[in-house]
Amino acid sequence: MLQMAYDYFWSHRLWLPKNVTWADLEDKDGRVYAKASDLYITIPLAFVFLVVRYVFEIYVATPMARLMGVKDKVKLRAAHSPTLETFYASSSKHPKQSDLENLSKASKFTVRQVERWFRRRRNQDRPSLEKKFREACWRFTFYLVAFIAGIAVLADKPWFHDLHEVWRDFPRQTMLPSQYWYYMIELGFYWSLLFRVAFDVKRKDFKEQIIHHVATIILISFSWCANYIRVGTLVMVIHDSSDFFLESAKMFNYAGWIDAGNNIFVVFALVFIITRIIILPFWILHCTWVYPLEIYAxxxxxxxxxVMLWVLQCLHIFWAYLILGMAHKFLTGKLEEDARSDPDETDIPDEEDEEPSKNGSVSNGHSLHNGHHKAD
Incomplete structure (x- = not known):
């Protein structure tokens, strides 16, 4: 049964156009074609990326954070309380009023002290600005290098200027060495993002990020196996074109360079809308949906x-909605203090500890880090 499932999965009738078989895509006469076995290298490559990232964050991103003046606020630690710690770890980080009263009796703290304890404990778990900066710095570096490499790979190719060339002689299109490495490096990087997603800073669009990474990995892998390499490289370079603006905007925002971060964010928003809401659906998706029907059924x-491309496009529309919302607030001056952050972050507002003032009132400060992501 396993052999039957394997044979059915790799049936040329599923993957290739009519009258084309895998035998037609075997290396011969100096022509080299993409093979599914090529993708095995992306897993060890992903772990190489994780090691490189670890070294990069320590020896490049951390000194850069200090150079740019990234400073974390002093966080007050929660008092030692096994009872509250157990509830925090096993039940909820945001206890209800009835829970607060029960915990007050069990811990011998007042209800107010229990509330403050949970607030401080949540603050302890919040990622530091330096951690966020290091993550953004790593992604900025990769996306910038990947975009430049992608343009270098595509600039002299006929299908970069004429999308009809994407399907010329498809699927019997020989693979170029530059395409091989572009694909392997991009796929290895997205595997590394997926492996690290549980340890990186979690945002409100965490589920969308998981869907994005999985859909991207499936798309890259499928396009490689079915020899959709030409259009695959176009999709990847479009995604990389805006992501490095996003990450640099985050870096400046974390460093407190608000004006620079805002200006770069505006550039990011424009590039994102142009590439992913205009170029991708009206050029690339049109190319993949309409042009192939001119040459095969x-x-x-x-x-x-x-379908997988449209899954990504739906995510782009979701993120564009968040980006335009932030852009509207920015242009109308409704963003207060540092209420802007990276457009792909939607962190819960940082909670400051409440301290009573001299007249007995309570001041409660909030530092907001709002926004959206990606793309890619």
Missing amino acids: PFFGYYFFN
Whole structure:
């Protein structure tokens, strides 16, 4: 049964157009084609990325954070209380009023002290600005290098200027060494993001990020196996074109360089809208949905590839909505203090500890880090 499932999964009728078989894509006469086995290298490559990232964050990102003046606020630690710690770890980080009263009796703290304890304990778990800066610095570096490499790979290719060339002689299109390394490095990087997602800073769009990473990995892998390499490189370079602006805007925001961060964010928003809301659906998706039908009849791989592209496009629309919301607030002056952050972050507002003032009132400060992500 496993052999039958394997044979069915790799059936040329699923992956390739009619009258084309895997035998037609075997290396011969100096022509080299993409193979599914090539993708095995991306897993060890992902772990190489994790090691490189670790070294980069220590020896490059951390000194850069200090150079740019990234400073974390002093966080008051919660008092030692096994009872409250157990509840915090096993039940809830945000206890209800009834829980507060029960915990007050069990811990011999007042209800007010229990509230303050949970507030301080949550603050202890919040990622530091330096950690956020290091993550943004790493992604900025990769996306910038990947975008430059992508342009270098594509600039002299005919399908970069004429999308009809994407499907010329498809799927019998030989693979170029530059395409091989571009694909392997991009896929290895997205695997590394997926492996690290549970340890990186969690944001409100955490689920969307998981969907994005998985959909991207599936798309890159499928496009490689079915020899959709030409359009695959176009999709990747479009995604990389705005991401490094996003990450640099985060870096400046974390460093407190608000004006610079805002200006870069505006550039990011414009590039994001142009590339992912205009170019991607009206040029690339049109190219993948309409042009192939001029040379072959629809098949499963054709539908699968386009459906996955539309999954990404739906995520782009979701993020564009958040970006435009932030841009509107920015242009109308409704963002207060540092209420702007990276457009792909939607962190819960940082909670300051409440301290009573001299007249007995309570001041409660909030430092907001709002925003959205990616893309890619």
